Amino acid sequence: MQVNENKEFQPLIVAFCCNWCSYAGADLSGTNRLNYPTNVKIIRVPCSCRVNPMFILRAFQRGADGVILCGCHPGDCHYTSGNYFTRRRMTLLFSMLDFLGIERDRTRVEWVSAAEGAKFAATMNEFTEAVKKLGPNRRLEDLRCRKQ
Amino acid sequence: MQEAMIKRAKELLADGSVKRVIGWKRGEFAYDITPAVFESAEELDKDFVFDVFTSANVSKYLVKESKKEGKVLVFLKPCDTYSLNQLTKEHRVDRDNVYVIGIPGGPKLDIEKIRAKGITGILSVRNENFTLKIETLYGEETMPFSDAILDKCASCKSKKHVTYDELIGEDGDILDSDRFDMVEKLENMTAQERYDFWREQLSKCIRCNACRNVCPACTCEKCVFDDPASGVENKAAADSFEEKMFHIIRAFHVAGRCTDCGECSRVCPQNIPLHLLNRKFIKDINSLYGEYQAGADTTSRAPLTDYTAEDCESSIVHERGVE
């Protein structure tokens, strides 16, 4: 999270991308020179199902303003069924965060294939804008983890 | 009922079918009852108790007791049998080494609710026609029985025993309970209201771990919150994030496994309605993936280790309820 009084709020966005589809999709949007904001930082995981809810909470704890999880389209998982488990886990996790009053738009799951470079860039642009609108993450931040 | 239970336990001890009996032990007062293991007829006669305050779910003790030599007899209320089934399903309890006698369920009483009426110095509690006569240091007090019922009993989901070797008393039915009403009420609040509600509740948490340690679904050999390698280990809720983190992860870990026995809220020394978090998951699972009752059987696949190609997308969270 970076706030500068003169500058527009720049959210910090963590994107978990599965190695086989979404990370390749992100690469493709690079290859095609499709812009998306520098706010987005990608972490590579073998499959979206590797993403533990703990990682998402960890990101918020440490000041991320939005977390997005990208995986292969349902039915296309490299490991055949990983993203189906992801879908259930994340639906329940997001629902719980919503239940606790955390802004819904800070979390998202998006299916991006290795061919969808344009979709990846568009998704990241859109998500960054949505998080920007929400402002800094205050409800799920651990103040002790801020810069001393 | 208590006499019948003691009699049967003694018979089973005497003929050698069981070595030990898990039940409840009388305390100093009317209400401070401790789960206990009884090994002889004398112990049973002296201390075994079954009444309106024997609310503790003793199924979790079977994790340890069922692995000991010899069969163990356990008295389980309907809600407790769900916990046992779930533990059996997860191979935490050796069911073959357990002899289950199903006994009728509640409603059980909550001493805190009696105290909340300002009644103090409680010496004894008697139920006369659904009016509680409470003898105190400051004279006798009365209150309606219904006002003192434990929350978990007030929204009882089932009076049916899902596993037992024999029953004392009648078996009941699965009930239509109003257990999701409060969850729904919260869902209909605004995000800000929900946030405020939980901030107030969770800020009370003292991280005593009573909720976790009493929970029959929390039987991990090593809990992630006690394990420095997990990255979430911590001892104290030093920050509002930590409180949320603990309770979100705990609820998530038992999602699809929680039988909604209500023990977490019963034991919370700070009266945090923790069961609402678990019920939220149960409600979501029921509505999104089909009705599922953890512990109803020992074979079905838990919702989080299962999927269908047609499952809803997580964006459904954005589409329903109140922002």
Place this chain on the structure above:
Amino acid sequence: MLKISLSRLDELFAAIAEKQALYIPADRADGAAEFRKWEPGTAMSSKLNTLRSAKDFFFPQTEDLVDFKMEGKNIDIIDRRSEHEDFVIFGVRACDARSFTILDKVFLSEPVDSFYKDRRDHGTVVTMACTRPAETCFCGAFGIDATEPEGDAACWSDGEDLFIKANTDKGRAFIDSISSLLEEGDTAKLDQVKAKTKEILSRLPLAGLSTAAFGGDTLNEHFNSEKWGQLSESCLGCGTCTFVCPTCQCYDIKDVKTANGIRRFRCWDSCMYSDFTKMAHGNPRTSQLERFRQRFMHKLVYFPANNDGEFGCVGCGRCLSKCPISMNIVKVMKALEVK
């Protein structure tokens, strides 16, 4: 004795709060009482005691100790200590007041815990005598008279007036600071109230509880008792008893990773936890029996052995009402005293 009419309590609180922070027991939404900073409109709770004990004022559940700030490969060490402001805790019960004496023995003996001492130096404890003890009370067993509480200053109520008396210099200074509001009053009615309370205290279910079988010289006898097995078998190993206890003083020191370094803090620990006093070789007490035994041996044997016979319990009864499985020090004492 000096007194003020109970109807003028708010005036009194306002006068105290004008000079320093004032904390009084107040009811929260769920009915339980807690110490809360007084501001106009805060009503004093009528509950016997607060859910959490008053030890939090001097020994909070978490406390930052030091920051290690990293910049590149350099580490800066920043002391997190700051001088506390003066504060008053009003309405502490006799049991909790005694707990400070016990904590003092731990934290103020050499080496002095400067974090604790700083808070202790700045805090004035004003106690309040009990009139309606609960069935779970057993402070008498530890020689505490609930009608004559300790603390820097003590208060009594006879239903109309609040009487106040200083026990220490700090207490006298406190009374001086509010003397304009006080007047000399007759204690005849108060004496009656005290007598009545004493009578109730003698009738408490736990009134007969005795510490005779315990103390520093009973170590071997109790340590090797066969009863620990049964007593501890249903213990869940949670920390509820420890965290509501006014005298439990164990803490752990932990680090939290910040954005650019480490923050070292301490937090309450519980001897009931499996990783309590874990060392490089592992854990000294590996079973719940040993951990359970540790807690009660500490309060009933080890502590008096090291502190002139002072027991590590004040009989406040919080663990009796809060233990999820209703196992507590009274049951332990009663079981162990039978030979």
Place this chain on the structure above:
Amino acid sequence: MQRIGVFVCHCGTNIAATVDVKAVAEALSHEPGVVISQDYQYMCSESGQNLVKDAIKEHKLSGVVICSCSPRMHENTFRKAAASAGLNPYLVEIANIREQCSWIHKEIATATEKAIILGRAAVAKVHLNTPLTSMESPVVKRALVIGGGIAGIQTALDIAEAGFDVDIVEKKPTIGGKMAQIDKTFPTLDCAACILTPKMVEASQNEHITIHSFSEVEEVKGFVGNFTVKIRKKARYVDETKCTGCGLCTEKCPMKKVPNEFNMGLDNRSAVYIPFAQAVPKVATIDPNYCMMLKNGKCGVCSKVCSVGAIDYKQEDRIIEEKYGAIVVATGFDPIKLDKYDEFAYSQCPDVVTSLELERLMNAAGPNGGTLLRPSDKTHPHTIVFVQCVGSRCDDSKGKPYCSKICCMYTAKHAMLIREKYPDTEVYVFYIDVRTPGKNFDEFYRRAVEQYNVHYIKGMVGKVTPKSDGKIGVQASDLLSNEQLHIDADMVVLAAAIEPDKTARPLATMLTTQMDTNDFFTEAHPKLRPVESATAGIFLSGACQGPKDIPETVAQGSAAAAKAIGLLCKNSITCNPCVAHSDELKCNGCSSCEKVCPYGAITYIEKEFRMPDRTTAIRRVASVNPAVCQGCGACTVACPSGAMDLNGFSNSQIMAEVDAICK
């Protein structure tokens, strides 16, 4: 203490134009553990790699971070370079500052800042990397083919050709499958038996091939290279080793009223039978449902007439156990049941037949010796109506959602054969679309229309009504002329949809392979790995993977064989070391991980442990087979106690990355 080297690549100007690479190298040099931080023009070039190798040696590096292009591009390059310099290849991490930074951002300041953060995350991760070694797992040099149709036979022959032993398990008394029942094949119209039976004989005579006919797979355990399979050899009450296939018993058997499944129940066989003349193995089988000796102990004729004493009424099912390195599934297909399509009167009228029944009716070894006669009255049909897409291309509630693929072509074949042999017969084909992609396929269909004058009518038949005069009323709409047609037919032939064999689903469960909702086996990749299942060591051959005609089936059979041979050639297989592993001390044995593992890589063992309280206990703990695990990590999240972790992407590594990014 870690000694980490950071190498920032310019990639010419690809990175350097938008990212200040020198600033990145400088910033990362201050990160904890970093002992050297350099930038270079082209890190992937030989001199760039040498830079890394030299630094590893000179600075005794314990970890390497390359800030360059995507790891999907050059991760292996740099891993190999590290390995050649003596550093474990898995101690290398890549920060993707090209595809995910320089190429998408324009402003140098922000792009550089982001590159530093990405580099920092990689440094944080590499701190926690551990050396990983690929495991070797031995390969049993024997293959199992499940299903003895043309797909299974082709696969088995190809594998045997390469010199490996291969077993065929066929549930029927003979191999041959559906192709054996077919009369002629499109588009060449050669006789199916003429091309199939030599292959069947070849299979039976090949020294590398063992045929377990009348057998089924009972249990599959193990993993790629090392499967243990239990096979149930069902009792056929005839000693296979003694029976000569002379057929005397079948002639003498008094029980002759058994519906002959080989001829689709259109005629009868005896209770002891050989399915057809060219059956392999040519051995008799007694049908216990009809044999009077087996049912009530009264008969025994076959035993009396058998000169070699092969009849054994007391024979029981036998279970044999065998080890295999590879398994090929070739369970094939079946036409669907047509009972629920009462608009086509299949159940009411014997002259409404399926295409496979028509094959038998026209076959020389069929019930009528090859003369096409109506089943009801054995008269010559003069008008025949073919209905396409019966049960194919349907809504889920009405039938199969897919195109059965082979019907258009075999119907053209049938129409053509009938018109050729019986020119006095009018043939109508009601179609929705005629689908003929394939070599010489459309030409074949056009021949049916142009040379043989088969009436192709666009429109699905709406109703088929048997009439009292023996005719069959067919009502359909001709969509092109926009009129409703009413044809009095003598026979109606339904192109029934095909579906996977019923045994496929339980088999898929045993093999832990995936199936789609239609029970077709799912290939590992629809385009690039069409003959492998997602489970290593399990290959797919023929129609079990989707509807196929014979040439395609044979092609896939050979392809599956090639894949299996590729596996069997190896003495051992190198496993991906980035696999899950379970910390047994933390494992609860709850089975959550097992349930989400798509590969069946997790099993449970009862193991004795010394517990922290100095007692010993036998506990059920998860054990991951590293040869089978593919490293998806689903189990790591399902595990409540965090006992499961993933090499190369451990909880602590990912959280360190999160922390580094969120600074």
Place this chain on the structure above:
Amino acid sequence: MNKNLKEQVLRSSGVNVLKCMRCGKCSGTCPSYDEMEYHPHQFVYMVEKGDIETLMKSESIYKCLTCFACVDRCPRGVQPAKVVEAVRLAAVRQQDGNRLSADQIPSLLDEDLPQQAIVTAMRKYAK
């Protein structure tokens, strides 16, 4: 093409006409085929094209017996009868164009027509 009409027909029928694969089984099974100017499969196709006014003007909408044979037989679950019914309904809703005038009725009366049908017709078409 009338977009509103198409939307109305699609909404009131609840049918997804795009599921049709043009097999013509509906028309193949239709007992009123010969009575109809436009046949069931054409209804589906024309609704898809949005050519609804033509259908509304056609007598075909009154020739459908609503026997539901097409609904039962359709392999794709398209439910052509519901499409016909929806077009008919669209026509009925434009009452002015369809309402019978009183003097038209006698010539339409038929002795074999059940009384109930007449009453129903009155109720349906009279203002």
